[in-house]
Amino acid sequence: MTAKDCRFDYYRGSGKGGQHRNKTDSAVRCTHIESGAVGKAEDNRSQHKNKQTAFRRMAETQRFKDWHKIETARRLGRYVGIDDEVDRQMKRIRVEVKEGGKWVPDPAFT
Numbered sequence: 001m002t003a004k005d006c007r008f009d010y011y012r013g014s015g016k017g018g019q020h021r022n023k024t025d026s027a028v029r030c031t032h033i034e035s036g037a038v039g040k041a042e043d044n045r046s047q048h049k050n051k052q053t054a055f056r057r058m059a060e061t062q063r064f065k066d067w068h069k070i071e072t073a074r075r076l077g078r079y080v081g082i083d084d085e086v087d088r089q090m091k092r093i094r095v096e097v098k099e100g101g102k103w104v105p106d107p108a109f110t
Contacts, residue, residue: 001059007033032067037059
């Protein structure tokens with residue numbers, strides 16, 4: 001994964017910083033296109049430093065980490081049987097609904 005896999009949006013940051021902050025688009029939002037993970041930075045006056053920080057923050061999100069695990073498994077060929085494994089595990093779960101004041105097995109899961 002590289003910066004080419006992301007979309008970068010530049011905007012004016014908020015808060016203190018004076019005239020420089022009010023006139024420059026130094027704040028950065030980094031969005032990983034495939035996973036939808038987002039990282040933001042407006043800590044520095046430098047757009048370049050904020051871009052690096054936003055990219056790092058995006059890569060540290062749980063959403064990106066989850067996507068990365070799934071994508072790695074898929075590329076290694078270990079993702080193929082995952083649907084079958086989920087179905088097998090779901091059959092072990094007992095789901096009940098309340099009917100007439102008492103709990104009965106849900107017919108959709110039997």
